[in-house]
Amino acid sequence: MALLTSTTEAPAMRPPRHLAATSRGRSQIDPYPRRRGIRWLVRALYSLPFLVATALVYGVGTPIDGTPNAALVERVSLIDWTRADVVWLGEIYPPITTLIAALTPGGRLGLAVLGSLVAGVFLQKLGEIMVQRRFHRSTSNILMIALAANPLFFYTATENFAGFVGLIFFGLGIADIVRFVTWGNTQSGFRAGIFFALSTLSDTSGLLYVLTALAAVPFLVLKRRGQAGARASVLLVVAYPTLAAIGALMLLNLVFLHNPLGEVGVGMLDGADGRLAGLPALFASLTGWLLLAPVVSAWLSGVIVGRWKAIPVASLVFVAILVAFVAGLIAPGSAGNTFIMMTVLAIALIPAAKQRGTTALLNVVAVAQVAIAWLAAFDRPIVVEWMSALWSALGLG
Template sequence: MSAVAVDDAGRRVRRRAPRTRLDAFPRDPLRRWSLRFGLAVPYLLLAWTGAATTDGANLVTPNGQLLDHVATIPWDRADPEWIGQIFPPLSTLLATLLPGGRAGLAVAGALIAGIFLQKILEIMVQRGFSRSTIVILTLAIGANPLFAYTALENFAAFLGLAFFGLAASDVVRFVSWRNTRSGFRAGMLLMLATLSDLSGLLYVTTLAVAAPFLRLARVEQKGARSANVLVIIYPTISAISAILFINFVFTGSVLTPLGRGILDGMPERLASLGALFTTPAGWLLAAPVLSAWIMAILVRRPRAILVSTLAFAAILGADVLGLLPAGSAGNSFILMTVLAIALIPTAKDRLTTVLVDIVAVLQIAIAWATAFSREIVVDWMSAVVGAFGG
């Protein structure tokens, strides 16, 4: 955006309008899309070079499971049972339409990764983060094997995470900045996340829990907090309720076969939850939550401790319910980091900025340590390194 002004000599000159917190970053569309493509390039190289090798290595990844599932779907029917087969429909339909099989899904994930990282950068610029914090947090999210594996080998989950990241920033604009359009957009994005991956229900729960603890702009309006939450969750509740209602009318059961299959094994997952935190993998799972607590203390926002704790409890609940599919890795790390970026206030002084940057650097170490603790990610990294002749 630019404005016309008059200089001392009386000449008309165009000056760039001051940036507002709602401006896109970069403001020029060509530069913005160039940044997105530039951020996607490393993942495109990994997708192009590594997809054939990982496919040949017979790694059981979510993308492979998604393609196997798509191959069994009959596309000559449209009954309630069929709706249950294609759920979540958005990622299932995209996997059907995208050419190239596993490589095609990897390339699509790489392109989404570029857009996702640009939007994360945009959130941080809009919120006034320091340049050092922006660089470190961007590296913490994107420059690690967990993010790359999720983007290239778990298309459904990554699509849901991308919608969640966009929704998280819109929730802040809606609740704290009075931007009503952002509220409706956040609700639609969360619905799309749920229609992309079963983990979308986790994302909706997380933001519904977090929204009441944000600084409220409409303090003069009674019931504003509950109304904000309703706006955010209404599209998802409507979509899921419609599917369950149709299933009940035509089959006499609320849960589809998919829903019943998800609940299978829940007692075993619940029983193993306590033992998880006696292992290094469990400690690393909780590490991003501890980082969020430290950041909340540093920026003097103790309420954020409760938000991150409730969000972590939602992640554990989703795991027990079976909403996190086998072969997933890094979902909780990406979710907690994006949530911290969207919700934790900006550091106000240099010392606090330095301390926040130190915690952000620890996030990089946590991401890499977590990657090497997950067998599927280690196997994937070995296959990719082999593709590059390592």
């Protein structure tokens, strides 16, 4: 009887939900805002500026040429959708964004609208991550402004759908892998694996980003320290969806085309020698320094909060971006990939500051990110051309 009594009374002894969440600390992954309707309202409000910019550029002004979305729409129009052979699989890679582009009405305008809506969801999720990680409100606000309130982010969201979606899935995967590795949240581990696979299947450079993220796992603080094979199991859970998808495609290419990269992969590597030879000149210019600036900001953020292992992680991802550029995996006309990636990494990897002085220093670095974003925007001709189209639509050009 005593056993039955204690069992039935146990639920009554549990603390209230909000106290239970507090006692579990950061491993409690609660949505923010709590109410679903409010979350969707926040997403809609975040999407609104991008929708307005899209309406101005496409409805009032003249869309510019040479953007990744323009190339994506043209590529989709040339695909023979009555085929289903191995060469065809290579032609539609990356399949997720290619299929979305094929099904989205309105061509470039439809992709710009879709990218604007995706941007709203992404920014709400980043805000949720910062609340879960207990960032100071001032730091959260400055980081959000630094990331999104600049022409680089607007251009990427509305004119580079594949690259933007790939970056989003990668960023969400990084946030979940941190929860999985350092907080021990198993569900986040499976989500991270799915997000990484989606990133790989959304953008040509996604695979390289994901492999780099996996290489960075040993630098993260593992909650289950001391357990044999813990890191190997983490890598297996996170990497399996991506490796399974890409491995299957490469195997088909190898069997039927006798080349694991396929015709599309070989075509991307054309000109790699010239791009590699041009890297020293790139980093001797202002453009190169502006590419490196967000990486330095990520390093400084790690130093400020004592998360030194964020430095090699950010460095590995930056190297991955350079390798993707040399290999031809980054679409011509892309801009802002490094800045967006490094800002998202800082949000996902850097722990919240616990002291007022540390918070102030983090805020200084975040404010510097605002300046970096705008300087980089005016340094990229394609973004300047897009801004000119926007100003002209506003009657300011």
